[in-house]
Amino acid sequence: xxxxxxxxxxxxxxxxxxxxxxxxxxxxxxxxxxxxxxxxxxxxxxxxxxxxxxxxxxxxxxxxxxxxxxxxxxxxxxxxxxxxxxxxxxxxxxxxxxxxxxxxxxxxxxxxxxxxxxxxxxxxxxxxxxxxxxxxxxxxxxxxxxxxxxxxxxxxxxxxxxxxxxxxxxxxxxxxxxxxxxxxxxxxxxxxxxxxxxxxxxxxxxxxxxxxxxxxxxxxxxxxxxxxxxxxxxxxxxxxxxxxxxxxxxxxxxxxxxxxxxxxxxxxxxxxxxxxxxxxxxxxxxxxxxxxxxxxxxxxxxxxxxxxxxxxxxxxxxxxxxxxxxxxxxxxxxxxxxxxxxxxxxxxxxxxxxxxxxxxxxxxxxxxxxxxxxxxxxxxxxxxxxxxxxxxxxxxxxxxxxxxxxxxxxxxxxxxxxxxxxxxxxxxxx
RNA sequence: GUGGGCGUAGCUCAGCUGGUAGAGCUCCGCGUUGUGGUCGCGGCGGUCGCCGGUUCGAAUCCGGUCGCUCACCCCA
Numbered sequence: 483x484x485x486x487x488x489x490x491x492x493x494x495x496x497x498x499x500x501x502x503x504x505x506x507x508x509x510x511x512x513x514x515x516x517x518x519x520x521x522x523x524x525x526x527x528x529x530x531x532x533x534x535x536x537x538x539x540x541x542x543x544x545x546x547x548x549x550x551x552x553x554x555x556x557x558x559x560x561x562x563x564x565x566x567x568x569x570x571x572x573x574x575x576x577x578x579x580x581x582x583x584x585x586x587x588x589x590x591x592x593x594x595x596x597x598x599x600x601x602x603x604x605x606x607x608x609x610x611x612x613x614x615x616x617x618x619x620x621x622x623x624x625x626x627x628x629x630x631x632x633x634x635x636x637x638x639x640x641x642x643x644x645x646x647x648x649x650x651x652x653x654x655x656x657x658x659x660x661x662x663x664x665x666x667x668x669x670x671x672x673x674x675x676x677x678x679x680x681x682x683x684x685x686x687x688x689x690x691x692x693x694x695x696x697x698x699x700x701x702x703x704x705x706x707x708x709x710x711x712x713x714x715x716x717x718x719x720x721x722x723x724x725x726x727x728x729x730x731x732x733x734x735x736x737x738x739x740x741x742x743x744x745x746x747x748x749x750x751x752x753x754x755x756x757x758x759x760x761x762x763x764x765x766x767x768x769x770x771x772x773x774x775x776x777x778x779x780x781x782x783x784x785x786x787x788x789x790x791x792x793x794x795x796x797x798x799x800x801x802x803x804x805x806x807x808x809x810x811x812x813x814x815x816x817x818x819x820x821x822x823x824x825x826x827x828x829x830x831x832x833x834x835x836x837x838x839x840x841x842x843x844x845x846x847x848x849x850x851x852x853x854x855x856x857x858x859x860x861x862x863x864x865x866x867x868x869x870x871x872x873x874x875x876x877x878x879x880x881x882x883x884x885x886x887x888x889x890x891x892x893x894x895x896x897x898x899x900x901x902x903x904x905x906x907x908x909x910x911x912x
Numbered sequence: 913g914u915g916g917g918c919g920u921a922g923c924u925c926a927g928c929u930g931g932u933a934g935a936g937c938u939c940c941g942c943g944u945u946g947u948g949g950u951c952g953c954g955g956c957g958g959u960c961g962c963c964g965g966u967u968c969g970a971a972u973c974c975g976g977u978c979g980c981u982c983a984c985c986c987c988a
Binding site: 486488491543544545548549566595597599600601602603604605606609610611612613678689692693694695742743744753760761762764765766767768788789790791792793794795816846848849850851852853854855856857858859865867880882885887 | 913914940941942946947948949961979980981982983984985986987988
């Protein structure tokens with residue numbers, strides 16, 4: 483075991499048993515919902531110029547400062563495995579001049595993301611996200627639409643007991659002023675704060691709201707709230723978002739302590755959590771990021787989006803019944819000791835290619851009993867036996883559902899396929 | 913990075929106070945049978961994570977190390 487290679491720390495193999503439900507989440511639940519809401523699929527590179535995240539997500543964030551997989555390529559360019567999807571989508575928006583398209587531009591994506599953190603329940607180094615970004619409009623209805631989209635997605639996936647927390651971070655200027663005020667407050671109470679909160683007062687004081695440390699939480703209860711400091715316009719925008727959520731009958735909790743760890747967020751921020759997830763309770767979250775596109779070299783552009791973790795959604799949905807990959811093989815070709823293997827192989831390919839059937843042939847040297855067992859194990863409807871018992875027949879076609887079997891003799895190179903195929907098709911259709 | 917729990921067969925696990933490894937499931941074969949199910953019998957499969965120490969003898973005790981896992985932190 484010691485020298486056996488294994489998947490890198492924090493990564494996992496998606497085995498056949500679980501790939502079915504993962505695919506279903508993306509293809510049967512997410513994709514149709516996005517299509518109905520006017521979102522188009524976008525795929526950005528798995529790695530990007532490191533500067534994209536440094537600038538877009540923020541140098542001081544944990545994600546950028548200590549969790550990125552960054553390396554130099556052969557040309558000494560610093561590249562980074564994408565830790566999140568919003569910055570790349572905004573880069574693509576700016577790079578391809580999407581501001582010239584009818585606004586807003588709605589995009590969705592799905593794929594792996596990378597963060598070098600200590601793995602634990604619900605947290606991986608390579609994880610999969612489904613995300614949605616809508617750029618080019620700051621209409622509160624877009625915020626509401628985006629949030630409702632995620633709410634419905636979670637519901638459809640089976641994560642029905644989630645909680646939505648929502649708040650507004652206001653605009654940059656108020657946030658900066660508030661940040662100063664909060665720093666002062668924290669300094670006044672620094673004796674009760676935990677060491678790591680204390681160490682980050684200058685970097686990101688808002689983080690203190692997230693701490694689980696008791697003393698810190700006591701201090702934060704009485705701390706000034708950003709939601710009380712935002713501008714009249716931002717407050718009106720936020721109230722409109724809430725009103726639309728009410729209209730959509732999406733329940734929420736306004737939580738003025740809600741903090742997001744990425745620098746680009748402005749105004750609306752939200753997060754869905756699930757009680758059956760352990761410490762990493764967030765299943766999905768996001769917010770508005772007016773200004774990000776401009777920061778990345780594009781025109782001033784409003785934007786809002788979210789991402790949800792595929793592994794977390796699935797865990798929150800508590801899919802108890804692990805559906806075995808439904809076996810739906812049409813034909814299984816069994817080989818007796820004296821089978822004409824060449825003829826069997828030809829029939830196998832023709833059944834697949836001419837008749838479009840799913841056909842498998844014996845490949846493991848099993849006994850006839852073992853081959854029968856294998857055929858029923860993979861759900862074959864029809865069995866073709868080549869060889870026959872002691873040469874009593876050249877081939878036999880057995881309907882595995884009814885048990886009836888027809889034996890064919892005198893097969894010649896010219897007509898064996900048609901005669902077998904005729905009987906196979908009759909059996910498959912039944 | 914820090915702390916708790918755990919590393920025995922492909923999977924789930926047993927193995928008390930030290931005597932050089934077991935079960936169930938899976939897989940393969942044989943018999944039974946309705947060519948597949950059931951049942952019966954048999955087989956494949958492990959340097960007990962790794963290294964060192966104590967001992968006549970270590971899966972078991974001690975130390976170290978690696979890995980997994982949960983939590984802190986952070987986030988999806």
